Amino acid sequence: xxxxSLCVAGERxxxxxxxxxxxxxxxxxxxxxxxxxxxxxxRNEDSELPVVSVVxxxxxxxxxxxxxxxxxxxxxxxxxxxxxxxxxVGSTPLKSTFRGTIRREDxxxxxxxxVEVYKSFRPSDIILAKVISLGDAQSNYxxxxxxxxxxxxxxxxxxxxxxxxxxxxEMQCPRTHTKEFRKVARVQPxxxxx
Amino acid sequence: xxxxxxxxxLRHRPAGGGAFWVDSQQxxxxxxxGDHVIGIVTAxxxxxxxxxxxxxxxxSLSYLAFEGATKRNRPNVQVGDLxxxxxxxxxxxxxxxxxxxxxxxxSNGMGIIGQDGFLFxxxxxxxxxxxxxxxxxxxxxxxxxxxxxxxxxxxxxxxxAKTVQQTLIIVNILEACxxxxxEQRKQALAKLSGT
Numbered sequence: 308x309x310x311x312s313l314c315v316a317g318e319r320x321x322x323x324x325x326x327x328x329x330x331x332x333x334x335x336x337x338x339x340x341x342x343x344x345x346x347x348x349x350r351n352e353d354s355e356l357p358v359v360s361v362v363x364x365x366x367x368x369x370x371x372x373x374x375x376x377x378x379x380x381x382x383x384x385x386x387x388x389x390x391x392x393x394x395x396v397g398s399t400p401l402k403s404t405f406r407g408t409i410r411r412e413d414x415x416x417x418x419x420x421x422v423e424v425y426k427s428f429r430p431s432d433i434i435l436a437k438v439i440s441l442g443d444a445q446s447n448y449x450x451x452x453x454x455x456x457x458x459x460x461x462x463x464x465x466x467x468x469x470x471x472x473x474x475x476x477e478m479q480c481p482r483t484h485t486k487e488f489r490k491v492a493r494v495q496p497x498x499x500x501x
Numbered sequence: 502x503x504x505x506x507x508x509x510x511l512r513h514r515p516a517g518g519g520a521f522w523v524d525s526q527q528x529x530x531x532x533x534x535g536d537h538v539i540g541i542v543t544a545x546x547x548x549x550x551x552x553x554x555x556x557x558x559x560x561s562l563s564y565l566a567f568e569g570a571t572k573r574n575r576p577n578v579q580v581g582d583l584x585x586x587x588x589x590x591x592x593x594x595x596x597x598x599x600x601x602x603x604x605x606x607x608s609n610g611m612g613i614i615g616q617d618g619f620l621f622x623x624x625x626x627x628x629x630x631x632x633x634x635x636x637x638x639x640x641x642x643x644x645x646x647x648x649x650x651x652x653x654x655x656x657x658x659x660x661x662a663k664t665v666q667q668t669l670i671i672v673n674i675l676e677a678c679x680x681x682x683x684e685q686r687k688q689a690l691a692k693l694s695g696t
Contacts, residue, residue, distance in 0.1 A: 384595055385595065385596070386590065386598065425590070425594065425595060
């Protein structure tokens with residue numbers, strides 16, 4: 308049984324001749340350094356060098372990669388973009404939410420100039436989006452809904468009731484029968500629960 | 502069914518399918534798309550001016566939203582200027598946006614309000630009364646002295662007459678019109694034009 312060894316970010320673990328870098332580490336000047344504060348794990352491979360990795364919690368944090376479909380909640384809108392909180396990556400919930408941005412030109416695939424953010428999303432909508440970039444220095448993931456399967460899944464009307472989608476651009480409130488504009492996602496039937 | 506959310510006088514218009522609305526008294530303005538308002542320029546941020554319109558958020562006004570404005574030909578707007586414009590975007594989720602041109606690109610009376618004059622605030626109900634067609638108050642005042650008047654739906658009125666004294670008299674009458682009856686107003690104006 309290996310003793311529990313902890314390390315901090317920036318600690319030099321070993322040289323690249325003794326082991327290979329795993330997750331939570333990086334190599335510099337021929338040495339392996341830790342990039343997280345956590346437990347040091349050494350896994351012995353049969354033929355190659357052992358793999359050294361640093362793990363923060365028992366479950367590793369799932370980070371959204373480029374091309375992953377994420378579930379987000381819209382927190383604020385602007386005439387140029389919408390800011391969202393990323394809640395789920397695929398089907399696994401995140402322990403802490405990440406922030407994302409959807410630019411106006413990334414909302415739809417066609418007729419990008421005529422898009423109005425107010426007619427596509429509203430604050431507190433739940434949307435499916437795809438990650439197109441890991442983002443800038445403000446750690447905002449850049450997301451896109453420019454596909455038929457992406458867009459608004461759950462939305463509340465001005466009366467506070469959950470709306471029913473009636474087309475790719477409209478949803479209707481079942482109580483007041485007023486229609487509101489949203490960019491609606493065409494969710495595949497196997498994911499719908501009735 | 503229809504539910505009333507504010508207290509006031511219930512009005513009904515049977516024409517065109519029928520419409521119900523409530524005439525209520527209020528001093529706090531909430532931006533509505535299409536309303537013409539008077540805004541005060543508080544800041545210039547890049548290509549956009551920030552205007553105080555009396556709502557919960559400052560409105561934005563692009564420098565290209567004036568008649569005949571291009572990237573080379575910028576309008577001469579300074580901090581503290583008064584602008585008469587209308588709302589292009591106004592809802593509870595986004596910051597309001599104003600423009601000084603209408604749909605066809607003409608200014609239609611909107612734009613920067615000139616120098617001098619006096620800006621003051623009244624309740625929204627009085628503004629709607631003054632904006633009604635054939636408003637008696639304005640007709641009677643115009644027989645007193647000639648003056649320029651701009652009414653903003655956000656409760657702001659700008660007045661300019663020939664002298665400062667005449668301007669202030671008109672301001673006082675307009676502010677008092679809130680609570681005066683028609684009789685009292687006619688008496689006050691008769692006294693002023695007599696002296």
